[in-house]
Amino acid sequence: MEILPDIASLINSTLRISTPLIFAAMAGLFAERSGVIDFGLEGKMLAAAFVAAVGSYYFGSPWLGLILAMIACVSLSMLHGFASVTHKGDQVVSCVAINILMIGLTTALAAAWFGQAGLTPTLSDEQRFLEITLPFADALRDVPIIGIIYSDILSGHYVFVYLAYLCVPIVFWIVFKTSFGLRLRAVGENPSAVDTAGINVFTMRYKALMINGVLIAFAGAHLSTAVNANFFREMSAGRGYLALAALIFGKWHPKTALIACLLFGFTDALQIRLQGVELPAIGTIPVQLIQAIPYVLTVVLLAGFVGKAIAPNAIGQPYVKER
Amino acid sequence: MVSPILELKNINKSFGHVQANKNINLTIKKGTIHGIIGENGAGKSTLMSIVYGLYQADTGSINVSGKEIKLRSPRDSIESGIGMVHQHFMLVENFTVIENIVLGFEGEFVFGKKLEKAKEDLQKLCETYKLNIDLDSVISDLSVGFRQRVEILKSLYRGAEIFILDEPTGVLTPQEVDELFKILRSLKEEGKTIVLITHKLNEIMDLTSEVSVMRQGEVVGHTKTTDTNKEKLAEMMVGRSVLLRLNKAEAKLGDVVFKVENLTVKDDLDVTRVKNVNFEIRSGEILGLAGVTGNGQTELLEALSGIRKVESGAIYLNDEKISDKDNLLDPRELKEKGLAHVPEDRQRMGLVTDFKAYENLIFGYHDQEPYSKSSILRDGDILSFSKKVMEEYDVRPRSPQLITSNFSGGNQQKIILSRELNENPKILLVGQPTRGVDIGAIEFIHQRLIDMRDKGAAILLVSVELDEVLSLSDRILVMFDGNIVGERVNKDVTDRDLGLLMAGVA
Numbered sequence: 001m002e003i004l005p006d007i008a009s010l011i012n013s014t015l016r017i018s019t020p021l022i023f024a025a026m027a028g029l030f031a032e033r034s035g036v037i038d039f040g041l042e043g044k045m046l047a048a049a050f051v052a053a054v055g056s057y058y059f060g061s062p063w064l065g066l067i068l069a070m071i072a073c074v075s076l077s078m079l080h081g082f083a084s085v086t087h088k089g090d091q092v093v094s095c096v097a098i099n100i101l102m103i104g105l106t107t108a109l110a111a112a113w114f115g116q117a118g119l120t121p122t123l124s125d126e127q128r129f130l131e132i133t134l135p136f137a138d139a140l141r142d143v144p145i146i147g148i149i150y151s152d153i154l155s156g157h158y159v160f161v162y163l164a165y166l167c168v169p170i171v172f173w174i175v176f177k178t179s180f181g182l183r184l185r186a187v188g189e190n191p192s193a194v195d196t197a198g199i200n201v202f203t204m205r206y207k208a209l210m211i212n213g214v215l216i217a218f219a220g221a222h223l224s225t226a227v228n229a230n231f232f233r234e235m236s237a238g239r240g241y242l243a244l245a246a247l248i249f250g251k252w253h254p255k256t257a258l259i260a261c262l263l264f265g266f267t268d269a270l271q272i273r274l275q276g277v278e279l280p281a282i283g284t285i286p287v288q289l290i291q292a293i294p295y296v297l298t299v300v301l302l303a304g305f306v307g308k309a310i311a312p313n314a315i316g317q318p319y320v321k322e323r
Numbered sequence: 324m325v326s327p328i329l330e331l332k333n334i335n336k337s338f339g340h341v342q343a344n345k346n347i348n349l350t351i352k353k354g355t356i357h358g359i360i361g362e363n364g365a366g367k368s369t370l371m372s373i374v375y376g377l378y379q380a381d382t383g384s385i386n387v388s389g390k391e392i393k394l395r396s397p398r399d400s401i402e403s404g405i406g407m408v409h410q411h412f413m414l415v416e417n418f419t420v421i422e423n424i425v426l427g428f429e430g431e432f433v434f435g436k437k438l439e440k441a442k443e444d445l446q447k448l449c450e451t452y453k454l455n456i457d458l459d460s461v462i463s464d465l466s467v468g469f470r471q472r473v474e475i476l477k478s479l480y481r482g483a484e485i486f487i488l489d490e491p492t493g494v495l496t497p498q499e500v501d502e503l504f505k506i507l508r509s510l511k512e513e514g515k516t517i518v519l520i521t522h523k524l525n526e527i528m529d530l531t532s533e534v535s536v537m538r539q540g541e542v543v544g545h546t547k548t549t550d551t552n553k554e555k556l557a558e559m560m561v562g563r564s565v566l567l568r569l570n571k572a573e574a575k576l577g578d579v580v581f582k583v584e585n586l587t588v589k590d591d592l593d594v595t596r597v598k599n600v601n602f603e604i605r606s607g608e609i610l611g612l613a614g615v616t617g618n619g620q621t622e623l624l625e626a627l628s629g630i631r632k633v634e635s636g637a638i639y640l641n642d643e644k645i646s647d648k649d650n651l652l653d654p655r656e657l658k659e660k661g662l663a664h665v666p667e668d669r670q671r672m673g674l675v676t677d678f679k680a681y682e683n684l685i686f687g688y689h690d691q692e693p694y695s696k697s698s699i700l701r702d703g704d705i706l707s708f709s710k711k712v713m714e715e716y717d718v719r720p721r722s723p724q725l726i727t728s729n730f731s732g733g734n735q736q737k738i739i740l741s742r743e744l745n746e747n748p749k750i751l752l753v754g755q756p757t758r759g760v761d762i763g764a765i766e767f768i769h770q771r772l773i774d775m776r777d778k779g780a781a782i783l784l785v786s787v788e789l790d791e792v793l794s795l796s797d798r799i800l801v802m803f804d805g806n807i808v809g810e811r812v813n814k815d816v817t818d819r820d821l822g823l824l825m826a827g828v829a
Contacts, residue, residue, distance in 0.1 A: 177433060177434055179425075179429035179430075179432055180432065182422060182425075182434075186415045189417060189418070196397050197397070197401075198398030198399075198401050198427050
């Protein structure tokens with residue numbers, strides 16, 4: 001039996017499955033580095049998936065759907081900011097409100113517009129993103145090693161997959177090599193220091209939330225207009241929470257968060273492949289047990305293996321000038 | 324005639340119903356060190372926050388070098404050449420020195436040339452003022468004294484001509500204070516102007532050439548430092564004459580009440596902080612424990628009050644062993660045996676600051692009559708008790724219903740004292756009783772402690788304020804690196820003598 005194609009296909013699905021996690025983790029990174037908890041990644045991802053699917057269906061262009069999804073997610077981020085930055089409300093409560101609202105709203109709107117609760121019409125090929133075959137992929141397929149890496153692993157993904165892996169170094173560069181990044185990190189650690197340096201704390205947090213909204217829109221659009229050809233109820237399936245776990249596991253750092261996302265993606269890819277596989281001596285492992293792997297891994301990693309994850313110092317605290 | 328660099332005219336500022344600043348007029352001359360002195364809550368910090376642009380004044384105007392400036396945010400005041408070193412440092416702890424300094428003034432989106440240039444400039448500034456700072460070290464690795472220098476360097480780099488320092492010495496060791504004063508003097512020699520906010524009279528007399536006194540939101544006096552003295556300034560601050568030296572009678576020593584034998588204590592990181600310490604306290608005696616912060620006093624006090632485990636040795640109260648390695652009476656049992664504790668950190672350990680004053684006034688005794696019956700609190704009795712003790716201890720304002728965090732530091736301390744002293748303890752452990760407390764309240768608290776002593780209590784006073792230890796104690800122990808390195812009877816001891824012991828030299 002040939003094992004190489006198996007491995008190639010496992011890596012291929014890992015890259016694909018990790019994509020929404022990466023976008024969500026990077027989105028969360030901006031919010032949380034600025035001191036705003038973003039528990040609402042899940043709800044925003046769901047909203048993005050819905051808006052992207054609907055937008056693409058009506059306007060016939062998945063890119064337009066993506067832009068509408070960005071507008072929707074930025075609006076939700078601004079709502080979160082308005083409640084928790086401007087009005088200093090509890091950040092977790094605001095996020096939970098967004099999450100619950102989005103589950104209900106997407107289902108209800110789908111029912112109202114398309115007559116099916118929580119389901120949007122199937123998109124045609126023009127209305128969705130298709131897999132991209134990289135140049136010469138077919139020609140190189142038979143070259144040993146390179147052929148597998150290039151044609152079977154790297155080629156044939158949706159545009160979002162490439163964007164996600166491009167996004168990580170850019171995020172790293174912004175956060176650690178620019179003045180905006182310096183201010184972003186400072187505002188999440190000690191907002192008073194930022195205020196006394198003559199920078200508006202609230203503006204900084206809103207800017208971070210805006211970037212957060214744009215990035216999370218990619219995750220949602222990937223789900224409903226690329227991997228799938230429609231939106232269905234609760235299709236984000238906990239990926240927002242998983243991304244947040246990856247962010248914490250990655251200690252709010254783009255590189256380690258990426259590794260965490262890939263790890264979660266890999267276990268998910270693995271569990272899909274392991275389903276129904278008969279292992280010698282053990283027999284078939286129950287599906288439920290295999291499906292639990294990514295979640296068990298999350299708990300184990302978060303509970304101990306990571307060491308102490310040090311959160312931004314001012315995370316979760318609304319900024320109030322001292323009296 | 325030196326020209327004024329900073330002029331404040333008719334500044335008013337209210338927070339809700341509280342008027343923090345009333346019609347302030349203040350002129351600060353170029354190239355001077357100008358002191359602003361006043362009790363806590365006199366409005367000094369508010370005024371300076373207005374000058375720094377953190378708050379906007381309700382009315383009034385501010386001139387810098389003769390030109391009126393509009394301050395909407397700290398950026399405006401930084402651009403007018405005003406720098407401020409806050410009481411709590413405005414530094415990002417996990418950033419390097421240079422990152423903290425360029426924050427907000429990076430001058431470029433992508434770090435590159437400007438950052439290199441900044442580094443060179445900063446190195447030069449460090450040399451000019453002998454700041455001796457490593458620009459690449461992370462703030463959390465620096466001592467408090469060095470963090471303060473980073474703040475000064477930050478203002479220098481941003482081109483400040485006027486430096487406002489808010490209570491700069493509160494957190495420094497005596498040696499660090501000396502270093503700071505050297506830096507401030509060299510700033511003055513370079514023609515910079517310094518505004519020093521403090522409630523410590525010694526600093527005003529040492530450093531400033533002019534001084535303004537604030538009381539209850541108003542400037543009540545302005546004078547050349549050479550024309551005044553500590554007593555006059557204290558009187559202006561408080562509005563009445565203050566006894567800077569306490570009147571206290573000779574101690575009438577009784578039996579040994581409290582005894583510590585070969586006590587060793589470790590801290591949370593398993594480091595031995597108290598090493599084989601022995602002492603005893605008699606009734607009617609105040610034993611002062613002097614030492615620079617962090618030499619084991621905190622851990623000792625915690626062990627004595629039943630909060631921290633004893634590693635070896637024993638503690639006796641009236642010849643009864645109350646704690647050793649295997650047995651530790653908890654604070655409640657100790658309380659029943661007549662031990663009271665005024666903790667060093669009043670906001671973290673002494674009070675629940677979000678609770679109302681009357682709740683804090685009975686904490687620890689709340690399950691006893693008359694405060695509660697059959698586990699139900701009796702609000703009426705608690706309130707009438709609270710009103711009575713707030714009167715007796717002069718807690719201001721006298722509102723038992725007010726949230727504790729709204730009281731000033733001195734009044735919070737009075738709340739703790741009234742609670743702990745009300746039960747007439749046999750042994751009283753007091754940590755830093757007047758840290759961050761204004762001068763009027765210091766006098767009151769000191770007098771109360773003397774009264775307790777004269778009533779026959781044994782008192783252990785732990786304080787980093789040498790003046791306090793000297794004016795209250797009958798006998799003084801000095802702690803250094805976990806050991807008692809010296810014992811002196813207060814009659815024949817000098818500052819210098821104690822200072823050397825505290826530094827571990829003698």
